[in-house]
Amino acid sequence: MRTAFxxxxxxxxxxxxxxxxxxxxxxxxxxxPFARQLPKQFVNAGVAEQNMTAIAAGMALSGKIAxxxxxxxxxxxxxxxxxxxxxxxxxxxxxIVAVGGGFxxxxxxxSHHATEELGVMxxxxxxxxxxxxxxxxxxxxxxxxxxxPGPCYxxxxxxxxxxxxxxxxxxxxxxxxxxxxGRDVTxxxxxxxxxxxxxxxxxxxxxxxxxxVLSLHTLKPLDTEAVLAAARETGAVVTLEQHSIIGGLxxxxxxxLAESGLPVKFxxxxxxxxxxxxxxxxxxxxxxxxxxxxxxxRAVEGLLGR
Amino acid sequence: MLPTPxxxxxxxxxxxxxxxxANASHIGSSLSMADLLAVLYGEFLRFxxxxxxxxxxxxxxLSKGHGCAALYAVLAETGYFPVERLETFYxxxxxxxxxATHKDVAGVEVSTGSLGHGLSLGTGMALAGKRDGKAHxxxxxxxxxxxxxxxxxxxxxxxxxxxxxxxxxxxxxxKIQSFGTVKEVLDLEPLADKWRAFGWGVREIDGHDLGAxxxxxxxxxxxxxxxxxxxxxxxxxxxxxxxxxxxxxxYRAPRGQDLEIALREIGEESQ
Numbered sequence: 001m002r003t004a005f006x007x008x009x010x011x012x013x014x015x016x017x018x019x020x021x022x023x024x025x026x027x028x029x030x031x032x033p034f035a036r037q038l039p040k041q042f043v044n045a046g047v048a049e050q051n052m053t054a055i056a057a058g059m060a061l062s063g064k065i066a067x068x069x070x071x072x073x074x075x076x077x078x079x080x081x082x083x084x085x086x087x088x089x090x091x092x093x094x095x096i097v098a099v100g101g102g103f104x105x106x107x108x109x110x111s112h113h114a115t116e117e118l119g120v121m122x123x124x125x126x127x128x129x130x131x132x133x134x135x136x137x138x139x140x141x142x143x144x145x146x147x148x149p150g151p152c153y154x155x156x157x158x159x160x161x162x163x164x165x166x167x168x169x170x171x172x173x174x175x176x177x178x179x180x181x182g183r184d185v186t187x188x189x190x191x192x193x194x195x196x197x198x199x200x201x202x203x204x205x206x207x208x209x210x211x212x213v214l215s216l217h218t219l220k221p222l223d224t225e226a227v228l229a230a231a232r233e234t235g236a237v238v239t240l241e242q243h244s245i246i247g248g249l250x251x252x253x254x255x256x257l258a259e260s261g262l263p264v265k266f267x268x269x270x271x272x273x274x275x276x277x278x279x280x281x282x283x284x285x286x287x288x289x290x291x292x293x294x295x296x297x298r299a300v301e302g303l304l305g306r
Numbered sequence: 307m308l309p310t311p312x313x314x315x316x317x318x319x320x321x322x323x324x325x326x327x328a329n330a331s332h333i334g335s336s337l338s339m340a341d342l343l344a345v346l347y348g349e350f351l352r353f354x355x356x357x358x359x360x361x362x363x364x365x366x367x368l369s370k371g372h373g374c375a376a377l378y379a380v381l382a383e384t385g386y387f388p389v390e391r392l393e394t395f396y397x398x399x400x401x402x403x404x405x406a407t408h409k410d411v412a413g414v415e416v417s418t419g420s421l422g423h424g425l426s427l428g429t430g431m432a433l434a435g436k437r438d439g440k441a442h443x444x445x446x447x448x449x450x451x452x453x454x455x456x457x458x459x460x461x462x463x464x465x466x467x468x469x470x471x472x473x474x475x476x477x478x479x480x481k482i483q484s485f486g487t488v489k490e491v492l493d494l495e496p497l498a499d500k501w502r503a504f505g506w507g508v509r510e511i512d513g514h515d516l517g518a519x520x521x522x523x524x525x526x527x528x529x530x531x532x533x534x535x536x537x538x539x540x541x542x543x544x545x546x547x548x549x550x551x552x553x554x555x556x557y558r559a560p561r562g563q564d565l566e567i568a569l570r571e572i573g574e575e576s577q
Contacts, residue, residue, distance in 0.1 A: 020437075040437050051426045051460030058430020061416070062438075063361070066430075081420055082457075086427055089417050090408065 001156040001192075002030065002099050004135035008142040009067065010034050013041050018063060019146065022056050024049050024070035026099075031069075049074050053082040053094070060092035065146060067095040072105055074098075076117040076153065087151050088124045094152075095145050096121075101131060101155035101191055102242030103276075103285040110275045113285075114155070118190075119247020121153040122220045128173060129220040131155040133194035134164040137217050140171035148173060157192045164194045164215075174218045176226035182210030185265075185304060186230035189240040190216045190249040196286075197240050199293045200300060209304065219252055227256050236265040238300050242291060245270035267303045269296055307348055310516055313383060314344035318545045318572045320379035320392050325559045326568075328396030330404055334543040334555040336376035338480040338513070339447060342538055345519040346445060347380045355385035358412045364442045365415050365431050369424020370449035370478060371405035377414065378402055386413035422455030424448065425475055429461040432473040432533075443526070445474045451483030454492050459504070466505030471527040475506070475535045478513065480542035482553055501535040513538030546571050 010033065013019040022043040023031060035042040045052035049070060056066035068075050075096050076083065087094045098114060105112035121129045128148060132138040138156060145152040169177055179194065180201050189197040194215045201211040212234055214226055231237055237257065239250040250268030257266055271289055278288065286292050290299070308316070321336035347353075352364045368377045375395060382389045394400035401410035405419025415431075418424050428446035435442055452458055465473050479497065481488050488494055501508045507528030511518040519538070526534040542556070543549025546568045549560075560568045 020434075043433070045464065046460075048460040048464070050422075050457040051429070051464055054423055054426030054457075055430035055433060055461070055464070058416075058427040058432075059434040060430075061427075062431050062434035064434055082423060082426070085417065085420055086423055 001132060001135050001138040001161055002159045004138040005097065005142050005154075005156055006030055006034070008139045009146070012143065012146055013038055016065070017041060019065045020059055020067070022052050022066060022068050024052050024068070024074055026070050049079040050082045053079040053096075054086045056094045057082075057086040057090060057092040060094050061090060065093050065095070067097055069097045069099070071098065071100045072112040072114045073117055076121060080120065084124055088126050091126055091150055093149055096151075096153045097156065098154070099156050100158055102157075103282045104158040106282045106285040107279050109279055113276060115242070115271050116244050116247065118155060118219055118241070118243050118249070119251065122247060122252065124151070126151055127220065128152040128218065130173065130218050131191035132217050133189070133192060133215045134161055136163050136165045136169060137171060137215065140169070141217060144171060144173045155191060161192060162195070164198055171217070174221040174223055176223040177215040177217065178212065179215055180211065180213040182212040183234055184209045184211060185236040185238065185300060186212040186214060186234045187238050187240060187300070188214050188216050188227065188230065188249065188253060190219060191242060193240045193242055193291065196291065196293055196296060200296045203293065203297055204300065209306070211300070216249060219249060222252050222256065224256050227253055228260055228262065231257055231260065231262045231264040235263070236303055238267045238269060238303060240296065241270045242286070243270050244273050246273050265303050267299060269299055308383065310344050310348040313348045313380070314341050314516070315572060316383050317343055317376050317379045319569065320382070320389075321375040322546070322560055322565070322568045322572065324375045324379070324392055324395040326561055326565045327393065329559045329561070330375070330396050331557045331559070332372045332375070333560060334480070334482070334549055334552070335370060335373040335449065337544045337546065337549065338540040338542045339373055339478045340376050340545065341514045341516060342447065342476060342478065342519060343376055343380045345516055345523060347384050349520060350523045351445070352442065353413075355413065358386065362440060362442050365428065365444040367415055367418070367424045367428045367444070367446045368406045369418055369446050370421065370452055371418030373449070373478075374404070374406040377406055378411070381411070381413040387411070421449065421452040422457035425458055425461040428473060429465050429470065432465070432470040433468060435472055436468070436470060443472045443474060445476065447476045447478060449483070450477060450479045450481065450488050450494060450497075453477065453494050453497070462501065462504045462506070465533040469531040470533045471531050473533040474526050475533065477535065477537050478540050479537055480540040482542045482551065482556065484556060486553065498537045501537070505532060506535040507532045508535045508537065510537045510539065513540035514544055
């Protein structure tokens with residue numbers, strides 16, 4: 001996803017000199033071509049995320065489309081008040097980009113586990129929050145946030161994730177993408193968990209359960225119509241995210257369902273509000289937290305009473 | 307444009323009346339920077355109150371947002387909005403909040419109130435201006451207490467590295483912060499040397515000597531290709547004898563006899 005983002009941004013920036021890319025001293029071996037070819041549109045802010053964020057706001061208020069780039073929690077939680085006051089309050093055209101969402105940097109330790117930032121960013125007034133599922137979505141999401149006036153946050157994975165979508169997709173901020181249709185249950189996924197959702201749906205199908213799968217790449221604004229349609233038409237909804245079950249996709253969907261009055265079975269699958277006691281690869285931490293196909297499958301079947 | 311001493315006097319008078327009416331804090335902080343604001347708006351800043359978004363305007367950022375009574379006052383006196391609107395300071399439904407607020411207040415570039423934001427915002431504007439080959443300047447007024455914030459020193463490091471000679475930081479060094487004197491709370495000395503060490507062109511002036519302020523403002527950038535820092539030695543509560551150098555007047559609003567004395571000392575219209 002990182003590569004998809006950088007390639008797309010590079011292409012956009014060549015055609016629009018308003019685009020400026022600020023990095024918090026990260027991007028070794030991948031950002032250099034941008035820095036070399038578009039020096040007037042590149043800023044290395046150093047290891048200073050608060051300053052980077054407010055400088056981006058100041059540049060945006062001078063007519064720029066400013067992107068801040070760092071990894072894990074550094075471009076979000078580290079400089080949260082600068083995002084709230086300097087970016088959001090001024091409706092500044094700033095795009096916050098984090099590489100390494102969820103457990104992408106699992107072995108690097110709790111400091112690098114980005115597992116609460118979607119919820120925190122959702123709470124920022126006027127912030128659009130996006131977590132693409134694969135490189136195909138990441139490319140289109142990059143174009144969409146740059147074209148969208150106002151504050152955006154995009155959570156990327158790292159490099160080398162497989163494409164989950166098998167063909168071309170229609171990508172629109174705030175519109176869920178239906179990957180698979182079904183009438184028995186809906187799996188709502190955000191970010192890279194789409195791959196797991198699709199795998200689980202396939203296994204459910206083998207057992208005679210037809211699952212609808214939606215990629216909710218935009219957490220805010222949430223596609224409430226798609227969520228309500230899922231509840232009405234399939235009667236059971238499961239959310240899937242590599243994020244705390246507090247504040248993220250599960251919470252957002254729960255808010256919509258609770259107010260809808262619809263009779264619906266509902267289950268949030270995500271992370272407990274706790275630090276991971278051990279480090280490890282993304283795969284390992286997914287296993288430890290019940291985010292792989294097998295435990296998700298069991299959870300869905302449990303919800304359906306099978 | 308009013309003569310600068312009269313502009314300074316009006317800023318003080320409005321600030322006293324606004325804080326009194328609103329029973330608001332921070333009158334001492336407004337009074338310490340009144341002379342700096344008067345010289346800046348009266349003689350240096352290029353702006354057009356009829357077109358607040360004029361792209362080539364100079365930018366002014368009040369990073370010490372709590373001193374906003376003085377800012378609103380100078381904006382009203384320079385034609386951004388009617389002076390009568392100052393009476394709505396702090397009132398229900400008013401856009402004139404107790405910390406500098408841009409929403410629906412023409413002339414306020416950015417909202418502040420949390421310390422340690424303004425210099426970064428101004429640095430971003432200065433960087434954008436540089437990259438676009440623009441000639442305007444960005445002026446940022448900071449408090450001394452605000453220099454406790456680590457986020458003040460991030461742009462302090464950044465701006466000289468990027469040769470932002472279109473950026474001016476003014477520190478309103480009134481030597482009193484929220485809970486005591488700067489010396490007692492977190493000593494900043496040697497303050498000018500700190501800015502110098504970060505790569506700024508620095509001057510120290512008496513922040514109430516209009517001639518000295520004028521001379522410093524006219525001389526920026528002090529060092530070629532460098533941002534400029536003016537350490538303005540000021541007196542908290544300047545212009546009202548019983549407020550001067552008193553921590554109490556970071557908080558208390560002048561009312562009753564206090565108000566009468568303040569207005570008498572600030573004086574009547576001189577023209």
